[in-house]
Amino acid sequence: MNNRKTIYLIRHCEAEGQNADAELTANGRKQAVELADFLTDKEIQFILSSTYLRAYDSIKPLAERLHLSVHKEERLIERKLSDKKLDDWLFLLEKTFTNLDIVYEGGESSRQAMERGVAVVKECLLRKETTFAIVTHGNLLSLMWKYFDQAVGFKEWRDLSNPDVFQMNFELDKIIVNRLWRDKT
Known part of the structure; x- marks a missing residue:
């Protein structure tokens, strides 16, 4: 493993809904271009995305600009809280x-x-590339972030935006996570 890796952990842009085939809104399509503008100079070498349309479409402008493929990854789909309608789902x-x-x-x-x-992050750390973009969904992103920072909880999930970008730097046994998108807007 290269001693230094950077992963941009990204929440998808604004979407029409929560279904796997939910499209980006008109604003979400604009955000996807803004996201590409923001990430173009980050030297991203490998892109992974949830199989959900809203995640893929959020990173597609960047992939096209960088002439990279988007590798769809089923393990990056949103976390399912329940298959039943829960009136008190937020609680x-x-x-x-x-x-x-x-x-x-x-x-x-x-x-x-x-x-x-x-597991997807750990697999990236074993690849030859050094800089990655991983596009996923709010709940899963917050749980991935929590893995590296136990202080992350419900409040941090609530504070996420669409889109959102976190930079995760891995160097030897040190991991630093910084939220970039909030600072950008």
Whole structure:
């Protein structure tokens, strides 16, 4: 493994909904171009995206600009809280940030989602490339971030924007995570 790696962990742009085939809004398409402008000079060499359309379409302008393929990765899809309609879903979601093993009917725990997302990060660290863009969804992104910073919780998830960008620098045994997009806007 190269001793230095950088991963840009990205939340997708504004979308029409939560389904896998939800498209970006008109504003979301504009944001995708702004995201490409923001990331163009970051020397990204490899792009991974959730298989959901809104994630793929969020990074497509950058991929085209850099002449890179977007590698679709099923493990980057959004975390499913439950397959049932939950009227109190926000309260139930908040609980999953303090107890990572809670599983609601038909859903996955925070720990399960975190592990699949972090597995993608760990695989990137073993690749020859040094700079990556990983596009995912808010809940999964916050859980991946939490893996590297235990202080991350429900509040940080609530504060995410569409899009959002975090820079994760890996050097030897040191990991530094900085939120970039909030500072940009």
